[in-house]
Amino acid sequence: MKGVSHTMAAVLRQVVGETLRGLRLRQRRTLREVSSSARVSLGYLSEVERGQKEPSSELLAAICGALDVELSELFREVTDTLRREEKLVGRLGSVPGVEHARLHPAPGSGEVRGPQARALGPVAA
DSSP, X not given: OHHHHHHHHHHHHHHHHHXXXXXXXXXXXXXXXXXXXHTOOHHHHHHHHTTSXXXXXXXXXXXXXXXXXXXXXXXXXXXXXXXXXXXXXXXXXXXXXXXXXOSSOOTTSOXXXXXXXXXXXXXXX
């Protein structure tokens, strides 16, 4: 069970980061603008958006304040994303040979999905 909770924490950290990035991109704002407004270093905000750092509740509140969105809105988007992934994983789990894997690409892959895709629109094949 310990491995499952570690995996879920990593997934949550990634979804929170992707959602924050999506919110920022929909506003057409730069990392620098948001980091300055939230009073957090640009590097740290970048790591949060990439799911490499797990922000404290105070930091999340500051970032949401800088983005002019309610913390509840962030959590709603995160919840919606997790719910969609859980449903899909549940369906895929009944398919032989399909392993439970996160639906989003690995960081640095260049592929855009999740909140970022909604912000940027469809990706050409």
